[in-house]
Amino acid sequence: MSFPWANEYKPSHPLMKWVDERLPLPRFVYSAVGAGYPVPRNLNYMWNFGVLAGFALVLQIVTGVVLAMHYAANSGVAFDSVEHIMRDVNWGWMLRYAHANGASMFFIVVYTHIFRGFFYSSYKAPREMIWLLGVVIFLLMMATAFMGYVLPWGQMSFWGAKVITGLFSAIPLVGTPLQQWLLGGFAPDNAALNRFFSLHFLLPFVILGVIILHVWALHIPGSSNPTGVEVKQESDTVPFHPYYTAKDGFGLGVFLIVYCGLVFFAPNLLGHPDNYIPANPLSTPAHIVPEWYFWPFYAILRAFTSDFLFIPAKLMGVLAMFSAILVWFFLPWLDTSPVRSGHYRPLFRKFFYLLVVDVLVLGYCGGAPAAEPYVMISQIASMYYFLHFLVILPVVSSIETPQPLPFSITEAVLGKDEHATLSPATPAVA
Amino acid sequence: MVRLFGPLVGLFFAVALLWSFGNGAYNAVTQPTPPTAEALFHKHPKEVAFSFDGPFGTFDKAQLQRGFKIYQEVCSNCHSLKQVAFRDLGQLGYKEAEIKAIAKNWGNKAQTFDPKTGDRADRPNLPSDHFPPVYYAGQGNPPDLSLVAKSRHGGAQYIHSLLTGYVDQVGYKNEAGEELLKKFPDAKTPDGLYFNPYFANLNLAMPQPLTSDGQVTYSDGTKATVDQMAMDVSAFLTWTAEPKLDKRKQTGWPVLGFLLCATVLAYLAKRNVWADKH
Numbered sequence: 001m002s003f004p005w006a007n008e009y010k011p012s013h014p015l016m017k018w019v020d021e022r023l024p025l026p027r028f029v030y031s032a033v034g035a036g037y038p039v040p041r042n043l044n045y046m047w048n049f050g051v052l053a054g055f056a057l058v059l060q061i062v063t064g065v066v067l068a069m070h071y072a073a074n075s076g077v078a079f080d081s082v083e084h085i086m087r088d089v090n091w092g093w094m095l096r097y098a099h100a101n102g103a104s105m106f107f108i109v110v111y112t113h114i115f116r117g118f119f120y121s122s123y124k125a126p127r128e129m130i131w132l133l134g135v136v137i138f139l140l141m142m143a144t145a146f147m148g149y150v151l152p153w154g155q156m157s158f159w160g161a162k163v164i165t166g167l168f169s170a171i172p173l174v175g176t177p178l179q180q181w182l183l184g185g186f187a188p189d190n191a192a193l194n195r196f197f198s199l200h201f202l203l204p205f206v207i208l209g210v211i212i213l214h215v216w217a218l219h220i221p222g223s224s225n226p227t228g229v230e231v232k233q234e235s236d237t238v239p240f241h242p243y244y245t246a247k248d249g250f251g252l253g254v255f256l257i258v259y260c261g262l263v264f265f266a267p268n269l270l271g272h273p274d275n276y277i278p279a280n281p282l283s284t285p286a287h288i289v290p291e292w293y294f295w296p297f298y299a300i301l302r303a304f305t306s307d308f309l310f311i312p313a314k315l316m317g318v319l320a321m322f323s324a325i326l327v328w329f330f331l332p333w334l335d336t337s338p339v340r341s342g343h344y345r346p347l348f349r350k351f352f353y354l355l356v357v358d359v360l361v362l363g364y365c366g367g368a369p370a371a372e373p374y375v376m377i378s379q380i381a382s383m384y385y386f387l388h389f390l391v392i393l394p395v396v397s398s399i400e401t402p403q404p405l406p407f408s409i410t411e412a413v414l415g416k417d418e419h420a421t422l423s424p425a426t427p428a429v430a
Numbered sequence: 431m432v433r434l435f436g437p438l439v440g441l442f443f444a445v446a447l448l449w450s451f452g453n454g455a456y457n458a459v460t461q462p463t464p465p466t467a468e469a470l471f472h473k474h475p476k477e478v479a480f481s482f483d484g485p486f487g488t489f490d491k492a493q494l495q496r497g498f499k500i501y502q503e504v505c506s507n508c509h510s511l512k513q514v515a516f517r518d519l520g521q522l523g524y525k526e527a528e529i530k531a532i533a534k535n536w537g538n539k540a541q542t543f544d545p546k547t548g549d550r551a552d553r554p555n556l557p558s559d560h561f562p563p564v565y566y567a568g569q570g571n572p573p574d575l576s577l578v579a580k581s582r583h584g585g586a587q588y589i590h591s592l593l594t595g596y597v598d599q600v601g602y603k604n605e606a607g608e609e610l611l612k613k614f615p616d617a618k619t620p621d622g623l624y625f626n627p628y629f630a631n632l633n634l635a636m637p638q639p640l641t642s643d644g645q646v647t648y649s650d651g652t653k654a655t656v657d658q659m660a661m662d663v664s665a666f667l668t669w670t671a672e673p674k675l676d677k678r679k680q681t682g683w684p685v686l687g688f689l690l691c692a693t694v695l696a697y698l699a700k701r702n703v704w705a706d707k708h
Binding site for chain 2: 242243247252263264265275276286304305306308311375379380387390
């Protein structure tokens, strides 16, 4: 679907006419990300992050495929093959640093994209499906990143794999056999490394597929916008190309500057030193921590330190950690306010900023050793996390009085709209 | 349904967390965990400056050569360097003939195996060989040093501090003025281990390797103080861990310069395109 005023693809060259009649792929691209896709004219820079996430995925696939040409997924040589890439493969060091830091950049961009969605309630009708697919993409990303981190077969790789697959052993009755089935053994070893490599290669393409669905679902209602007011007329929109291709080009430049700054000047800043020690099943690192992008969820996992009712603490932690993400699936039905944008929701806005601080605190505690005061701070922060989504959000939606919305996107941008006479808030023109 | 069960699930997790929090708080008050000797007496690496620090820093080849000499004469008795090949020494400024000689005269030989007779034998190392394995029969397990500068918090500064940080445990005080053996009489270093406050658990199996000034004679005339030797070998081990450091930074600057120009142009293009829409 698109708006009636969308530009139509009109090939002028005979060759393009010939192609268009036989396979209208250029027409498809034109209507999806070209001049044929009308987009609200008031998008701010928070709307750059979807394109950036797509770019980050392509970057990971390109660097990853080349790395896979030099990497050996065998527990005996995996660590050395990574060092071979770093030392002897032409520009191998750059590829590996680009891939490792690319994962971090991917998560930075995706977290921004998700929190953009929280603030502007991008999950609300009619965009629920876009949101649900987005959460699926995020879950796939987490699985992919986790398995990728295991591949260098350093200490954190090995012990991370042991801890994360150990989560499944918390499930009653089937837990331990399930963990052994996942690992292909009693502990992470060659079988686990091989299947993780296989899946780490496969999942990015699954993500790509779900992204296509995500963008497809986006094109049904069209992009949301910072006012949350739906597009009403042609003056509310501009064609994606050249307006947003130009804006995304600038955003991409800023993204690349930050990314290359990391790759060339601080490539190990976000990594853990222990992963430069080869995996050793007989020596447990002092503090096992995952990569930084899992820290908030790791903090929630570790916050449950006492058995509750009949449920062991470990199982509670695992349930809570998965629920912390699964709860996002229910957001469209938990937040019942008819107003989308946080700009017009004074009470919601305060809790939103509290959530941002809360997740940062959780992240900090997740990276810290499992000792006081970090555990107690994570317990308070996790409590707020669940209450925010499951209790505060529904209550705020029902008691809050939103501020008045602009009549249209045009009015929000230009301060006036000749069609605005329909709005009861505007006095009729004599 | 979601609006009914959502808050219930939220309260369930909140109460479970409150229960964990309460238990944790109760334990913290009734049985506070005493601070450990490691927490109170472990020291962070000394702040020392290396030529390769910062975005413009590069390796000092003369220093790397001195550091290699320390590795060759001191460290290599116990520690291997298996990720590095003799040919890599070319990056330190050694000529091909020098590298051949270094490889040939290296103490540990390359191992050969004759599949026809089943005989094992030694042969001199070649420039294409990696540094040979080192077998160590004493106490402890000397780690391979190839990546040590990247696998320890503090990198080169940590190595320098560790090598110069051996002190007598008797009478040792931390910055707060507390004396270790008075506060923790049980923390006395066991036999066969050596006290060093820069090591994570304060005692390590490696005896002080750099013991006196002039232990190694530098061919470039640099005075071989213990501190100088520690600095040089720390620099050398940073090179073994990150041999592409110079190349990385050299590549980074033009890349950033290009991106900066491209981003300014992209911004101007964006303003131009949007000129009539604001």
